[in-house]
Amino acid sequence: MNTLPSAPTHCCFCAMQCAMELHADGAVKPLPHPINGGKLCVLGLTSGELLGHADRLRTPLVRKGGRLEPTSWEEALEVAVQGFRHIAAEHGKNANAVYGGGSLSNEKAYLLGKFARLALGTPHVDYNGRYCMSAAAAAQNLALGLDRGLNRPLADLPRYDVILLVGSNAAECLPMLMPHLQRAKEGGTRFIVVDPRRTTTANLAALHLAPRPGTDLALANSLLYLLAEAQQLDYDFIAERTQGFEEALRAVQGCTAAWAAEVCGLMPREIEQAAQLLASARKALILTGRGADQNARGVATTLAFINLALALGAEFGTLTGQANGQGGREMGQKADQLPGYRDVEDPADRRAVARVWGVEPEQLPGKGYSAFEILQAIARGEIRGMLVMGANPIPSSPHSDWVRENLARMDHLVVIDSFLSETARHAKVVLPGALWCEEDGTTTNLEGRVVLRRAVCPPPKGARSDLEILCALAVGLGAGQYFRYGSPKEVYDELRRATKGAKADYYGITWERLEAGEELFWPCPSEDHPGTPRPFAERFAHADGRARFIPTPFRPSAEEPAAPYPLYLTTGRVLYHYLTGNHTRRLERLKKKCPEPLLEVHPETAQRLGLAEGDLAEVSSQRASARYRVKYNPKIRPDTLFVPFHWDGQQAINRLMNPVLDPICQMPEFKVAAVSLSPVAQAEATLFSNETQMGAKGNPVVESFFA
Ligand SMILES: Nc1nc2c(c(=O)[nH]1)N[C@H]1C(S)=C(S)[C@@H](COP(=O)(O)OP(=O)(O)OC[C@H]3O[C@@H](n4cnc5c(=O)[nH]c(N)nc54)[C@H](O)[C@@H]3O)O[C@H]1N2
Numbered sequence: 069m070n071t072l073p074s075a076p077t078h079c080c081f082c083a084m085q086c087a088m089e090l091h092a093d094g095a096v097k098p099l100p101h102p103i104n105g106g107k108l109c110v111l112g113l114t115s116g117e118l119l120g121h122a123d124r125l126r127t128p129l130v131r132k133g134g135r136l137e138p139t140s141w142e143e144a145l146e147v148a149v150q151g152f153r154h155i156a157a158e159h160g161k162n163a164n165a166v167y168g169g170g171s172l173s174n175e176k177a178y179l180l181g182k183f184a185r186l187a188l189g190t191p192h193v194d195y196n197g198r199y200c201m202s203a204a205a206a207a208q209n210l211a212l213g214l215d216r217g218l219n220r221p222l223a224d225l226p227r228y229d230v231i232l233l234v235g236s237n238a239a240e241c242l243p244m245l246m247p248h249l250q251r252a253k254e255g256g257t258r259f260i261v262v263d264p265r266r267t268t269t270a271n272l273a274a275l276h277l278a279p280r281p282g283t284d285l286a287l288a289n290s291l292l293y294l295l296a297e298a299q300q301l302d303y304d305f306i307a308e309r310t311q312g313f314e315e316a317l318r319a320v321q322g323c324t325a326a327w328a329a330e331v332c333g334l335m336p337r338e339i340e341q342a343a344q345l346l347a348s349a350r351k352a353l354i355l356t357g358r359g360a361d362q363n364a365r366g367v368a369t370t371l372a373f374i375n376l377a378l379a380l381g382a383e384f385g386t387l388t389g390q391a392n393g394q395g396g397r398e399m400g401q402k403a404d405q406l407p408g409y410r411d412v413e414d415p416a417d418r419r420a421v422a423r424v425w426g427v428e429p430e431q432l433p434g435k436g437y438s439a440f441e442i443l444q445a446i447a448r449g450e451i452r453g454m455l456v457m458g459a460n461p462i463p464s465s466p467h468s469d470w471v472r473e474n475l476a477r478m479d480h481l482v483v484i485d486s487f488l489s490e491t492a493r494h495a496k497v498v499l500p501g502a503l504w505c506e507e508d509g510t511t512t513n514l515e516g517r518v519v520l521r522r523a524v525c526p527p528p529k530g531a532r533s534d535l536e537i538l539c540a541l542a543v544g545l546g547a548g549q550y551f552r553y554g555s556p557k558e559v560y561d562e563l564r565r566a567t568k569g570a571k572a573d574y575y576g577i578t579w580e581r582l583e584a585g586e587e588l589f590w591p592c593p594s595e596d597h598p599g600t601p602r603p604f605a606e607r608f609a610h611a612d613g614r615a616r617f618i619p620t621p622f623r624p625s626a627e628e629p630a631a632p633y634p635l636y637l638t639t640g641r642v643l644y645h646y647l648t649g650n651h652t653r654r655l656e657r658l659k660k661k662c663p664e665p666l667l668e669v670h671p672e673t674a675q676r677l678g679l680a681e682g683d684l685a686e687v688s689s690q691r692a693s694a695r696y697r698v699k700y701n702p703k704i705r706p707d708t709l710f711v712p713f714h715w716d717g718q719q720a721i722n723r724l725m726n727p728v729l730d731p732i733c734q735m736p737e738f739k740v741a742a743v744s745l746s747p748v749a750q751a752e753a754t755l756f757s758n759e760t761q762m763g764a765k766g767n768p769v770v771e772s773f774f775a
């Protein structure tokens with residue numbers, strides 16, 4: 069491993085992938101770079117504190133007599149391997165599964181997919197991106213022929229004179245995107261922001277619409293209808309670059325402003341104003357975030373906004389969230405995909421990957437279950453063993469009490485993580501892995517730009533690099549011949565070859581070009597190719613070069629508020645914490661800023677129920693109840709509550725969420741549930757916690773080795 073006392077790298081948190089210099093002592097300095105212009109947000113600035121953190125896992129753990137006990141690497145790997153072997157022998161290879169993550173580098177994601185298919189021989193490999201980008205990814209694939217997120221460089225943003233931002237709180241979630249958006253605004257771009265809350269991001273907006281959660285589809289359909297009625301579409305663009313317009317238009321007939329206003333809880337005038345603003349644009353851009361796609365109609369909703377963009381001759385992009393959310397979904401850790409976005413059921417794609425892996429195509433399993441379907445198969449007893457790497461599915465999945473029960477009960481759960489996550493607490497084997505800066509690697513940011521993260525130090529004594537761990541497990545499973553690598557670069561070189569000629573072609577993006585600081589966007593088919601910053605500039609990625617309109621008739625949410633659950637609950641993020649908080653809840657600076665999840669509620673709603681700011685309130689859905697301190701937010705819809713999902717234990721908001729899935733991409737409905745709200749008597753006010761697994765305190769199992 070090539071390590072230095074300090075190294076140029078990129079942040080471990082969001083999909084911006086800001087450039088930074090990291091020192092082995094944890095000091096962080098922003099680097100000048102087109103992504104972040106020499107600045108970092110508070111998460112990036114704090115990230116170095118993960119290095120040398122006291123809670124770091126420094127020895128493998130194996131469950132003995134119900135407790136996780138420290139043990140040797142030899143024993144832990146043996147127990148991990150024997151568990152998978154035993155399950156395969158008793159119940160078949162398909163009874164094992166792999167659950168990956170979008171924080172993993174391209175090399176780790178690639179090797180994890182290969183591990184599932186060749187070492188475990190199971191089709192069931194999927195990842196947390198299923199909960200994140202899968203709706204927008206599926207929609208872009210269907211409509212544009214390719215999913216490459218934002219599909220343009222950040223520097224292009226000021227080119228648009230109107231930007232419609234749907235369900236994205238960039239100010240807290242992609243903080244370093246804000247300077248790009250601000251620059252656009254200063255140059256005259258007018259923003260329309262669609263969010264049930266008037267967030268800091270919405271301060272950009274010339275027009276803010278606050279629809280009911282889960283109703284964006286009705287809004288998009290109505291905007292298309294109104295603009296078509298007013299003959300304000302780009303008919304040349306529709307004729308030259310698309311197909312299927314007439315049918316899509318038929319599907320929105322009757323979607324008047326009055327109808328959409330009724331469905332969305334808006335004023336007809338607000339929808340008409342949005343239509344007029346869009347019509348006034350020479351060039352508009354529509355961008356979607358998780359507010360638009362994390363619901364059981366996420367694909368249809370994203371498609372409806374793509375239809376709108378195509379009809380206007382405007383452009384469309386979606387904002388990826390996780391550090392390597394983009395690369396992570398291209399490298400073959402998805403149930404239906406092989407590296408390079410290859411189709412696991414397409415014979416030519418299978419042959420291409422099998423050739424690089426040195427196996428027969430028949431050896432590659434077919435399509436497996438998606439993330440939540442894996443959890444359902446565990447509940448049925450069909451899947452009995454699982455390797456988790458780069459995810460924390462207990463707190464991040466809907467109906468999480470049910471998920472926890474099933475994972476705790478399964479025969480064999482193995483987790484590779486650098487900190488003991490909620491999921492790891494229920495494992496049979498925990499293997500201490502590396503942080504992002506302890507192993508060289510590449511990621512692909514929200515623009516589709518590939519960046520190189522250099523290791524600044526090796527993993528601490530007792531922990532190992534994730535790549536090394538996967539290779540050791542593969543050896544134990546009898547597949548060692550396919551897992552011989554001397555460095556992350558060797559994995560990357562194989563990955564380039566496996567994606568050669570595929571949609572997400574990395575072949576021309578060599579490690580050396582990245583080291584030399586070249587700005588490279590995939591696809592990049594050869595070493596002298598400049599890469600593709602704007603894949604749809606000339607043609608879309610379908611064989612005929614045309615984008616597809618796809619009809620998107622409106623469907624309501626699975627759960628609508630009605631007595632005894634009269635309010636909407638929606639969920640999302642705050643600036644100071646990241647996803648399930650397994651990293652950020654351990655960082656003092658961030659914890660101090662934001663020690664617990666707050667329930668955002670409109671003051672009118674709160675006062676009607678006798679709730680003052682800071683009071684403890686109970687939120688209940690059909691599935692569970694949880695208690696939070698009340699935060700007045702006069703900028704949220706009075707019929708809607710908002711709770712961030714970064715915490716665990718009793719305050720894990722996913723205990724309440726509805727596990728209904730989008731039929732096309734299997735995205736859960738994270739943005740809509742029907743709930744009730746009530747005050748909690750003072751006497752009961754201490755009966756909750758959000759920190760079941762943090763640190764050594766109060767956890768007898770880990771005290772022995774965290775001391
Ligand atoms: N600080 C921080 N940054 C992060 C993350 C983090 O956890 N913390 N996570 C990263 C990841 S993985 C992701 S995917 C991104 C997510 O980034 P965003 O998509 O910006 O994040 P969210 O907060 O989930 O949702 C965005 C907004 O959607 C709104 N919303 C809720 N329901 C609806 C709805 O039905 N319709 C509409 N239009 N809006 C709705 C919420 O009020 C919220 O303001 O952030 C990334 N960056």
Ligand SMILES: Nc1nc2c(c(=O)[nH]1)N[C@H]1C(S)=C(S)[C@@H](COP(=O)(O)OP(=O)(O)OC[C@H]3O[C@@H](n4cnc5c(=O)[nH]c(N)nc54)[C@H](O)[C@@H]3O)O[C@H]1N2
Nearest residue numbers: 171196200458459460461464484489501639647648650738
């Ligand atoms: N209610 C609700 N639920 C949601 C969402 C929401 O908006 N609302 N958003 C969803 C979204 S967008 C997402 S992306 C998911 C995220 O869901 P999860 O992926 O399940 O949550 P993370 O916190 O990202 O878990 C990552 C784990 O991997 C570990 N890790 C990080 N990097 C590495 C690495 O390089 N190697 C190894 N071995 N481990 C690593 C971390 O320590 C952490 O424990 O949550 C989803 N769940």
Ligand code: SF4
Nearest residue numbers: 079082085086109112
């Ligand atoms: S914007 Fe994202 S990538 Fe940049 S420093 Fe903040 S969390 Fe890290």
Ligand SMILES: [Mo]
Nearest residue numbers: 200201389390
């Ligand atoms: Mo995400």
